[in-house]
Amino acid sequence: MLLIISALGSLLACTVYGCADGRGVECGGPDTSPLDTSAGDTADSGDSADTGDTGPADMVVNYVITAYTVANRGEGFDLDGDGAVDNAVWPLGAVLDPLIAGQIATAQHVAIEQLSGVNDFSTDDAVRVGVVTAADPDGDGTNNASGTESFAGGAAVDVEGAVLVTTETALEGGAYTVSLATGSLPVGSYELEFATGLWIAAAPRAVGETGLIGFGVSVDALTIALEAEGTDAGIISTLVALADLDLDSDGEPDAVSMAFAFEAAPCFLVP
Numbered sequence: 454m455l456l457i458i459s460a461l462g463s464l465l466a467c468t469v470y471g472c473a474d475g476r477g478v479e480c481g482g483p484d485t486s487p488l489d490t491s492a493g494d495t496a497d498s499g500d501s502a503d504t505g506d507t508g509p510a511d512m513v514v515n516y517v518i519t520a521y522t523v524a525n526r527g528e529g530f531d532l533d534g535d536g537a538v539d540n541a542v543w544p545l546g547a548v549l550d551p552l553i554a555g556q557i558a559t560a561q562h563v564a565i566e567q568l569s570g571v572n573d574f575s576t577d578d579a580v581r582v583g584v585v586t587a588a589d590p591d592g593d594g595t596n597n598a599s600g601t602e603s604f605a606g607g608a609a610v611d612v613e614g615a616v617l618v619t620t621e622t623a624l625e626g627g628a629y630t631v632s633l634a635t636g637s638l639p640v641g642s643y644e645l646e647f648a649t650g651l652w653i654a655a656a657p658r659a660v661g662e663t664g665l666i667g668f669g670v671s672v673d674a675l676t677i678a679l680e681a682e683g684t685d686a687g688i689i690s691t692l693v694a695l696a697d698l699d700l701d702s703d704g705e706p707d708a709v710s711m712a713f714a715f716e717a718a719p720c721f722l723v724p
Contacts, residue, residue: 511569511570511571511572512568512569512570512571512572513567513568513569513570513571513615514567514568514569514571514657514659514719515565515566515567515568515719515720515722516566516657516661516662516717516718516719516720517563517565517597517598517602517604517717517718517719517720518557518563518564518566518715518716518717519557519594519597519598519716519717519718520554520557520715520716521550521553521554521557521713521714521715522546522550522553522713522714522715523540523542523543523545523546523549523550523553523712523713523714524540524543524546524665524667524712524713524714525543525546526540526543526544527540528540528543528665528712528714529543529665529667529710529711529712530652530654530665530667530712532649532650532652532667532668532669532698532710533649533669533698533699533700533710538712539667539669539697539698539710539712540667540710540711540712541695541696541697541709541710541711542695542709542710542711542712543712557594557597558593558594558595559592559593559594560589560592560594561588561589561592562586562587562588562589563586563587563588563589563594563597563604564584564585564586564587565583565584565585565586565587565604565606565609565610565616565722566582566583566584566653566662566717567582567583567584567585567615567616567619567722568580568581568582568657569581569583569615569616569619571624571657573624574624574627574657574658574659575624575626575627576624576625576626577623577624578623578624579621579623580621580622580623580624580629581619581620581621581622582619582620582621582622582629582631582633582653583616583617583618583619583620583633584616584633584636584651584653585606585609585610585616585617585618586609587604587605587606587607587609587722588604588605588607589602589604590603590604590605597718597720598718599718599720600718600719600720601720601721602720602721603720603721603722603723604720604721604722604723605723605724606722606723606724607724610722610723610724611724612724613724614721614722614723614724616722618634620632620633620634624657627656627658628654628655628656628664629653629654629655629657630652630653630654631652631653631654632650632651632652633650633651633652633653634650636651645670645674645675645678646670646671646674647668647669647670648668648669648670648671648674648698648700648707648708649668649669649698649700649708649710650668651666651667651668652665652666652667652668653665653666654666655715655717659719660718660719661716661717661718661719662715662716662717663714663715663716663717664714664715664717665712665713665714665715666712666713666715667710667711667712667713668710668711669698669700669708669709669710669711670708670709670711671700671707671708672693672696672706672707672708672709673707675689675692675693675709676689676693679692692709693709695709696708696709697709697710698710
């Protein structure tokens with residue numbers, strides 16, 4: 454049982470969100486670089502309270518998750534469209550949470566959530582959200598909440614660190630909910646495919662973000678990934694028993710739903 458939880462912890466640690474201004478500016482801190490006047494800033498001396506400086510428009514903000522906890526029963530998302538919240542791992546919270554924390558502390562990769570086109574954290578009818586996997590150069594997850602950490606997005610970002618693939622959503626009442634296209638995440642040497650979209654419901658602020666994430670992983674994909682990592686067959690069977698999503702409508706569950714609460718802090722994202 455502990456090995457299966459450790460494997461899940463590794464999976465989740467690879468979905469840790471990183472953050473940074475797409476231009477290389479520290480999110481949540483003072484903007485010390487010249488602003489793009491075409492974005493609505495009437496001064497070019499930076500956000501230093503100078504006369505005529507209206508502040509940045511269309512901000513790019515990003516977050517690194519510093520804590521994951523299994524969401525409680527009834528918390529999560531409707532992943533299969535049946536009107537009910539899906540979160541099969543909720544009973545494992547007391548065991549998973551400390552193991553996930555340990556995995557985050559030593560994760561070599563993080564997943565970056567980037568919000569672009571943000572004009573107002575309270576209400577904004579058009580913001581874009583993107584999530585990518587990035588490398589943590591120091592491999593130390595214990596300092597990711599410092600607000601000064603930098604992560605490498607590689608081919609998933611442009612030369613300024615902007616995420617290339619994004620989905621549009623809206624901020625209402627200081628929060629948003631979005632479903633991103635089906636993606637994947639690394640589990641050891643295996644790339645694990647999501648069986649559903651990646652759902653995020655969060656309340657972003659300049660100083661950080663809190664929220665929920667949820668997704669489903671097919672039994673077949675999870676089995677292949679765990680076998681590739683040498684996980685015991687009995688443990689794999691235990692995990693398969695958690696399957697609750699019937700995504701192919703054949704009357705048998707073929708995927709495991711998961712939902713997690715998270716806390717996130719500002720950071721940097723570079724190519």
